Every structure is written in structure tokens, then in C-alpha cells.
Amino acid sequence: MDHKSNKNQPQEVGFVKSVRDFLVYLEGLPSIRINDIVANEEGARGWVNSLDQDKVEVLMVDEAQIVPGQLFKRTGEKLTISINDRFLGRVVNPLGKAIDSSGKIPSSASDMVFELDSLAPGINKREFITRQFCTGITLVDTIIPLGRGQRELILGDARSGKADFLVDIIFNQKQTGTICIYAAIGKPVAEISKLIETLNKTGIISYTVVVAASSADPAPLIFLTPQTAFSIAEYFQKKGRDVLIILDDFGIHAKVHREISLLAGKAPGRDSYPGDIFYQQSHLLERAGNFKKEAGGGSITALPVIEISLDDFTTYIPTNLMSMTDGHLLFKSSLYNQGQRPSIDIPFSVTRVGQQTQKGIQNFIATKVKQTLAQAKQLETVSSFSFELPYETQLILRQKEIIEELIKQPSLVYIPIEIQTILLTLPYSNYFKDKDQQFIKTYYDVLLEGFSSDPELLKITKAVFNFKNFPEFIATIDSIGPRLDQIIASHTISFVKKGGQ
Amino acid sequence: MATQDLLEQILQTNITLPEALKGLADLKEFMINKLFGGTAPPSEALASQFPNLSELICNLDQKNVYEIFDQTEAALKATQPLIICVSSPLPPENIKEIARRVKQDFGKNFLIEIKIEPELIGGAALVFRGIYKDYSLRQRLLDHKTEILQILEKYVSK
Numbered sequence: 001m002d003h004k005s006n007k008n009q010p011q012e013v014g015f016v017k018s019v020r021d022f023l024v025y026l027e028g029l030p031s032i033r034i035n036d037i038v039a040n041e042e043g044a045r046g047w048v049n050s051l052d053q054d055k056v057e058v059l060m061v062d063e064a065q066i067v068p069g070q071l072f073k074r075t076g077e078k079l080t081i082s083i084n085d086r087f088l089g090r091v092v093n094p095l096g097k098a099i100d101s102s103g104k105i106p107s108s109a110s111d112m113v114f115e116l117d118s119l120a121p122g123i124n125k126r127e128f129i130t131r132q133f134c135t136g137i138t139l140v141d142t143i144i145p146l147g148r149g150q151r152e153l154i155l156g157d158a159r160s161g162k163a164d165f166l167v168d169i170i171f172n173q174k175q176t177g178t179i180c181i182y183a184a185i186g187k188p189v190a191e192i193s194k195l196i197e198t199l200n201k202t203g204i205i206s207y208t209v210v211v212a213a214s215s216a217d218p219a220p221l222i223f224l225t226p227q228t229a230f231s232i233a234e235y236f237q238k239k240g241r242d243v244l245i246i247l248d249d250f251g252i253h254a255k256v257h258r259e260i261s262l263l264a265g266k267a268p269g270r271d272s273y274p275g276d277i278f279y280q281q282s283h284l285l286e287r288a289g290n291f292k293k294e295a296g297g298g299s300i301t302a303l304p305v306i307e308i309s310l311d312d313f314t315t316y317i318p319t320n321l322m323s324m325t326d327g328h329l330l331f332k333s334s335l336y337n338q339g340q341r342p343s344i345d346i347p348f349s350v351t352r353v354g355q356q357t358q359k360g361i362q363n364f365i366a367t368k369v370k371q372t373l374a375q376a377k378q379l380e381t382v383s384s385f386s387f388e389l390p391y392e393t394q395l396i397l398r399q400k401e402i403i404e405e406l407i408k409q410p411s412l413v414y415i416p417i418e419i420q421t422i423l424l425t426l427p428y429s430n431y432f433k434d435k436d437q438q439f440i441k442t443y444y445d446v447l448l449e450g451f452s453s454d455p456e457l458l459k460i461t462k463a464v465f466n467f468k469n470f471p472e473f474i475a476t477i478d479s480i481g482p483r484l485d486q487i488i489a490s491h492t493i494s495f496v497k498k499g500g501q
Numbered sequence: 502m503a504t505q506d507l508l509e510q511i512l513q514t515n516i517t518l519p520e521a522l523k524g525l526a527d528l529k530e531f532m533i534n535k536l537f538g539g540t541a542p543p544s545e546a547l548a549s550q551f552p553n554l555s556e557l558i559c560n561l562d563q564k565n566v567y568e569i570f571d572q573t574e575a576a577l578k579a580t581q582p583l584i585i586c587v588s589s590p591l592p593p594e595n596i597k598e599i600a601r602r603v604k605q606d607f608g609k610n611f612l613i614e615i616k617i618e619p620e621l622i623g624g625a626a627l628v629f630r631g632i633y634k635d636y637s638l639r640q641r642l643l644d645h646k647t648e649i650l651q652i653l654e655k656y657v658s659k
Binding site for chain 1: 620632
């Protein structure tokens with residue numbers, strides 16, 4: 001051996017001691033650190049998950065045939081992702097590699113490198129949540145409002161309309177300039193394809209980044225998905241942008257973490273989940289928030305999703321998530337089947353932060369609506385005896401029906417919060433004293449269009465949040481009754497003229 | 502007899518880790534047999550590996566034999582051999598000669614392990630305690646890749 005002519009620097013290596021599916025134990029690698037990337041001779045990569053006294057635990061992110069005795073080299077890379085603005089409109093895997101058909105994402109000198117598993121910013125970098133996060137959906141924005149930087153859990157059983165709701169929220173961000181990040185965590189390939197097709201068809205992919213790991217991918221890759229999604233969200237947040245991040249779904253993330261931990265021989269806890277399951281999910285959600293200018297400004301609003309079984313939200317992971325978020329929206333398949341969209345159960349849904357972001361009148365209307373719904377629920381038992389009900393009782397029950405009709409919203413329709421406030425005030429006006437649910441069913445679109453474009457009504461729409469108190473606002477709504485009649489009459493005439501089309 | 506002494510003796514009289522473990526296992530079997538009433542003589546291999554076998558027997562008794570051998574086995578398993586990666590299998594005499602040179606240059610207690618990696622083409626790569634140094638023909642070719650390709654290009658264009 002001619003040592004003098006050898007130009008090589010020493011390189012750290014490890015040999016495979018044992019393999020368990022995607023978990024590989026290596027011997028060697030003397031100065032390796034957690035989150036370092038190692039690779040074998042064929043280029044199959046893994047990341048260092050933990051360090052024991054005599055072995056290194058590696059989680060494989062690439063599928064490969066690993067056998068004992070195989071050589072793994074330290075690549076010198078860490079678990080990081082290099083991000084730039086070109087990520088918008090693209091579908092990437094948790095390692096930041098593009099998996100759509102538009103080719104590689106070009107890198108640039110201005111790329112920012114983010115560690116996937118970074119610590120959340122401290123309290124000194126955060127601001128109070130004072131701005132409302134507008135979803136464009138009446139039920140949410142008025143009755144269960146969200147703030148920019150809030151974490152709101154979306155939970156519900158299968159086929160309860162959660163996916164449609166999330167797509168609607170992303171669609172409505174076209175009006176607000178919010179960047180959307182959708183993390184598909186361990187979803188079936190068909191579902192991910194369908195989602196991407198929907199985003200492309202509606203044109204909303206242009207301000208969205210999809211981070212996808214399907215159920216066919218290795219468990220460690222699925223585990224990394226929400227971390228990558230948050231890193232991308234932080235990139236845009238540090239540029240002063242408002243970001244929405246949807247994590248669909250965290251139940252699969254918990255199951256994958258359980259699978260990895262059990263395979264690694266860690267002691268199982270409740271429901272066989274590892275003891276650190278709460279930490280794994282909470283330290284991710286802590287990366288959301290509303291940030292000061294020194295920390296980049298901007299905000300990250302997080303909507304983690306979890307599918308529950310048969311409306312039972314008292315199990316381990318859902319209760320964990322409820323305690324680490326600022327509220328939850330409970331979706332029910334029974335409401336979905338009855339035609340209520342979004343199928344959110346209002347009494348069981350909570351927002352702990354959003355109300356402070358609402359304007360005075362909005363807040364007042366929200367309280368009034370919730371009171372009406374609660375009162376109506378109590379009075380429904382009385383009404384089933386079908387004797388003559390007092391006028392006030394009949395009014396409350398009718399108001400409840402009208403409200404239920406008003407909060408139903410078609411898919412991919414954006415309603416500004418001003419119009420939402422007006423619509424939900426209508427049941428309390430004199431104009432609606434003799435109107436019922438059928439009126440709303442027939443003239444909902446006419447009312448929407450009227451308050452959006454009619455010059456006389458538009459003045460009120462623009463001035464909604466200038467009203468200081470509810471009686472003043474109601475008086476104004478009452479005063480536009482004749483104009484509403486005119487609009488409805490002209491719609492009816494033109495409807496008849498067009499032959500009912 | 503201290504564990505350390507036994508360990509050193511095992512390391513000095515063996516080349517590879519599997520050999521050392523087998524030697525230790527054979528010695529343990531003989532010692533236990535001897536101490537607990539057996540009369541079987543030592544095998545030829547054992548006698549040649551441990552010329553001072555009678556001295557070893559004097560230092561062991563029924564109380565400490567298991568403990569000493571278990572400790573020695575654990576220490577032996579924790580030993581990190583020098584891994585020599587070569588491109589093709591070597592004859593036993595060559596392996597012995599390599600081991601002799603390693604023990605001469607690096608210390609009598611060194612063990613070696615030979616791994617076959619055809620991708621090296623020629624030469625060898627060494628791995629010790631997780632540090633990898635590549636002295637193979639493959640690495641030399643990679644180091645001079647640009648020059649070699651230029652020469653080949655000139656040859657092809659002629």
C-alpha cells in the first residue's frame with residue numbers, strides 16, 4: 001500500500017448488525033449525531049434516530065435490501081430541506097423531492113435550508129392572535145371563528161365531509177392571499193391523486209404546496225411528513241406571509257410512530273403507543289402561531305385532522321390532540337347525511353382563541369345564534385306534544401330552522417364575513433318575521449348576490465363593522481326590507497320569463 | 502488468573518474474532534470439565550494454542566471459573582478488529598501473513614477481519630473503529646477520473 005499517494009480523507013462508516021424491516025442497527029460511526037443521514041453503497045438513505053452505547057439506530061427512508069454486514073457511510077448531510085418560492089404549486093415528498101410530473105424543483109442561491117425537526121420559536125418571538133382567519137364559510141367564520149396563528153383540530157368519523165371542508169378552505173384562500181400547505185400523511189395513493197386533481201382543476205394549486213407520503217411509502221418517510229410541511233410553512237412565514245397548514249391525518253402519524261417504536265423495542269404505553277406520543281405531536285403543533293416582525297412576521301394557522309370512530313372522541317389520540325390545540329370542529333356523518341354541509345356539530349365544537357379576533361357586531365351575532373340554537377333544542381321537546389305553542393316559542397323554532405338553512409353552504413363558494421354577519425342577522429329582523437326555511441332555500445343565492453352587488457345593499461355590507469350596537473344594526477337591516485322585496489320580485493319575474501331556469 | 506491475562510492470551514494466539522471466540526469456548530469447556538471431575542485430556546489444538554495450560558488450571562477454581570470466562574467473553578466481543586476489505590478471497594497463508602504484519606506493526610492484541618468487496622477491483626480498504634480509509638484501485642481510478650477520461654477520449658478520437 002502506498003500511503004503517501006493516498007489523497008483520501010478518513011470517512012466514517014458503520015456495518016449493519018441487525019435489520020428489522022425499516023429499522024437498521026449499525027456498529028461504528030464513532031462521531032455520528034442524531035438526524036445525520038447515512039447511506040449504503042447503493043445509495044439507500046436512512047437517518048439516525050437514536051444512539052446506544054454500542055449501536056446506532058437508523059430509520060430507512062429509501063426502500064432497499066439491507067443485510068447484516070453491509071457498509072453504511074456517513075454522508076455529512078443532516079435531515080434538512082432546501083426551500084425556495086418554486087415549491088408553490090408543486091407536490092413533494094417528505095425529503096423535498098418533487099413527485100409530480102413537472103420535473104425537478106430548480107434550486108437557487110436564495111434557497112433557505114431548514115432542519116426538519118426544529119424547535120418551535122419561544123414566547124418572545126410571538127404576538128397575540130388578533131386577526132381573524134377567514135375561511136369564507138359562514139358557520140365557521142361567524143359562529144366558531146378561527147384566528148391567524150390558531151391551531152384548530154378537525155375531527156370526525158369517516159365520510160363526514162372533512163376533506164371537502166378542507167378543500168373549500170384552501171379554495172377560499174384565493175381571496176386572502178394565504179399560502180396553503182397540505183400534508184397528506186400516509187393516505188392511500190388514490191386519495192392523494194384525487195386531491196391533487198381537485199386542486200389542479202380548481203386552479204388553487206398555484207398557491208398550495210402538497211407534501212405527500214402515501215400508505216405505500218416506508219413508515220419513517222410517513223413519519224417525517226408533518227415536519228417537512230412545517231418547515232415549508234416556516235419558510236413562507238419568515239417572509240412575512242400568512243400560511244395555512246393542514247395535517248391530514250394525525251391519527252395515521254400516531255400509528256406510524258407506534259409502529260416504529262414497537263419495532264425498536266421501546267416500552268409500549270396506553271393503547272401500545274409509546275410514552276412520548278404526546279410530545280411528538282405537540283412539539284409539531286407548537287411551531288404554529290402568530291409571530292413578531294423580528295421573527296419574520298406572518299403566521300402559521302394549523303388544522304390537524306383526525307378521523308374518529310363512531311363519534312367517539314374520548315379515545316387516547318383525539319383527547320391528546322384536543323388538549324394541544326386551541327379548539328376543535330367536530331364533524332358528524334349523521335349531519336352530513338341529513339344534508340348539512342359543512343356537517344359541523346356546533347354545540348360540540350369549540351374555539352378558544354378565535355372570538356378575540358372578531359369585530360363587536362360579529363361577536364354579538366355569534367352569541368345570539370348560539371343562544372337561539374341552544375334554546376330551540378330545549379324547546380323542541382315541548383313542541384313535539386303538538387299543542388298550541390306560544391308565539392315566542394314558535395319564533396325561536398322558526399329562527400333556528402332559518403339559521404340552519406343559512407349555515408348550509410355549497411362547495412367552493414366564498415362568502416365574505418360582512419355578508420355572513422348580515423345573513424345571520426336576518427332571522428332577527430322584522431323582515432323575516434313571516435319568512436321561513438323555504439324562503440332561504442329558494443332565495444339564498446339572490447340574497448348573496450344582492451348583498452354583494454346591489455348598490456343600496458352594498459353600502460350596508462361595507463359598513464357592517466362600523467355599527468356600535470345591535471339595535472342600531474337591526475334597525476338598518478329592517479330599513480332595507482323594501483329593497484329586498486324589490487330584488488326578490490325582479491328575480492322571480494326573470495325566473496318565470498326564462499321558463500323556470 | 503485475571504480476566505485481562507486470559508484475554509491477552511486469547512488475542513495474541515488468534516487472528517480473527519470468530520477464531521478467538523472458538524478458542525475461548527474450547528478452553529472454557531476443557532476447564533469446566535477438568536474442575537468438576539472430568540479426566541479428558543486437552544485436544545491438540547488447545548494444547549498448541551495454550552502451551553501453559555497447567556498454569557491456567559492452577560489459577561482457576563470452581564467458584565471463579567464461570568465469572569472469569571463470562572467476563573473474558575464479553576471483553577472479547579467488545580474488541581474491535583481491523584477490518585480489511587479486499588476485492589477477492591485470499592489464500593489462508595496470505596491471511597496469516599497479513600495478521601502477522603498487523604500484530605507486528607500495531608500490537609499483538611490486534612485481531613483482523615477480512616471482507617470481500619469485488620467493487621474495490623484491487624488493493625484494499627481498511628476500517629477501524631468506524632473510520633474508513635480507502636486504498637483500493639477503485640478509489641485511485643475515481644481520484645484520477647478526469648485525467649483517465651481525457652486520455653481515453655484522445656485514444657478513441659485517434
